[in-house]
Amino acid sequence: MIQIEHLHKSYPGADGSASREVLHNISLTIESGEVFGILGSSGAGKSTLVRCINLLEPLSSGRLLIDGRDVTHVRGRELAQLRTGIGMIFQNFSLFQQRTILQNVTFPLEIVPRSERLSRAEREERARYLLDLVGLAGFEKRYPSQLSGGQQQRVAIARALANKPSIMLCDEATSALDTTTTVQILELLHKINKELGVTLVLITHSLSVARNICDRVAMIDGGRIVELGETEELFENPQSDILRTLIANANHHAHGTGASAAAPSAAASTLTAEQAVK
Template sequence: MSETIIRIEHLCKTFGTGDGKVEALKDINLDIQKGEIFGIIGLSGAGKSTLVRCINLLERPTSGKVTVNGQELTALKEKDLRKARRGMSMIFQGFNLLMQRTALQNICFPLELSGLKGEKGWREKRAKELLEMVGLPDKADAYPVQLSGGQKQRIAIARALAEYPQPQVLLCDEATSALDPTTTQSILDLLKKINRELGVTVVVITHEMRVVEQICDRVAVLEGGEIQEQGDVSDIFSNPRTEAGRRLVMPNGEKIHVLPENRLVRLAFNGTTSGEPIIATLAAKQGICLNIISADTRTIGDRSFGTMVLALPEDETDAARALIYLREIPGVTAEEVTDLVQ
């Protein structure tokens, strides 16, 4: 049975007062399980950065409860909160390394803060191990300015894990958004490795669907300061139930110009039918031709996800037969389209 490590209950955050009041987060409820990679996805302005800052209370929620590892953070005094923060770490879009310190000194930083005593050079020893783990053993003496974006983020990750005992939660605030696709990939692989090998629970804030695709187990879709839907990544992908979810799964919308008399059907692939020629089979076996209006599918792992919009034939009997056929395919959801995502 999985165990909840982060629990957010009825969390609200309001900025400003009076007319300038902005409700950044409205009644957020989330349970994040120990050892999972949880994604929070939303477009900019959705409130996702505020939400992740409310988890370690860099931002104080206006109301609601945040419990991490059984400890209710929102009830803690400043001093105890600082101690609690040592059990979780954060990495940022802008890396936020200390520019006047070398990579090694940056990694030592949290260890200096906690004031733990040990034999001489223990911090450096631990920092070197972490440098090894993030794949930059030769960059110990480099200053941040001498490193590339991806390297800086690796140092930031090493720094985030340096605390002793090792943090159980890693919060990633748009950690890959400033990086190119190849570098993003390598950072995501590193996060996955940390999650698998060290058992660190990872919370990923992003606006990029592919980040969620790549590493998350579960995801919550945030829009307008509210969680629109949440669930397993494959479920949300194959069948987004809300407008917000569909907009993220199909970022380009379903740009369609159709004749009004055609009935449309949307196929959602939930990953079990990769490689089967559905449309061709329908045409060959039943003699019914469907027009593909739009398609946006992708392969995650070895399964394919995505949606396709088809125009049904004008003939009612053919249309009905086609629908029956499509609905019988395992792993595919077919529904008639009434509202297109623009």
């Protein structure tokens, strides 16, 4: 469980000017095993929020609790240990180009404290299991440049799972992918959530991504939560002007297609395990 209480995040202003607040009084609870979406336009503050959850950014004020433990001020080795339980995937994949796919996945296992480090054989066994889980068995000796965008994101997901995290933060994980590949990655994330029980926090600007996979959604605008609740309820009965406008614009662009752009993709219901990995 992730609990955020009255979180504020500010950055110093340039040349001694007043500080700039990018997150204001954020409070929410993300339940264990849930798929939670943080939805917002570019610059809304959603990526800053996920960096605060992983303590890549210190909180200016407020509290962060993980599984009931206050980790707001955790630093040093204790912070490094905490982060082994939090996987992270990014829009740009962030793979090591000079390392093979297998070596990319084993990397998190190589940098844990020596007393906790698995043997090389055990690390490679874990990596092969994860590559099989994400549909890339047989790709171990390839390099990132030899893979498509969707395949690279699958490697990034496998790497994020290397240390058996209980939480995975996904920062615009499908933004660089085409529609078909996005659906496949969402299906994979759904599988990981259900089979491994990993709590997923998805940062996205996409209405369809949020509606396709998230149990609950928080809508952020101007660094504040303006909507928070069950996904279908929010989309069927939006209360904020920003979400109503986004849904209306999405439906306008989808006019004539016979489906709402804000609704779950029809492709998701027809996706099968036999489809080619993109």
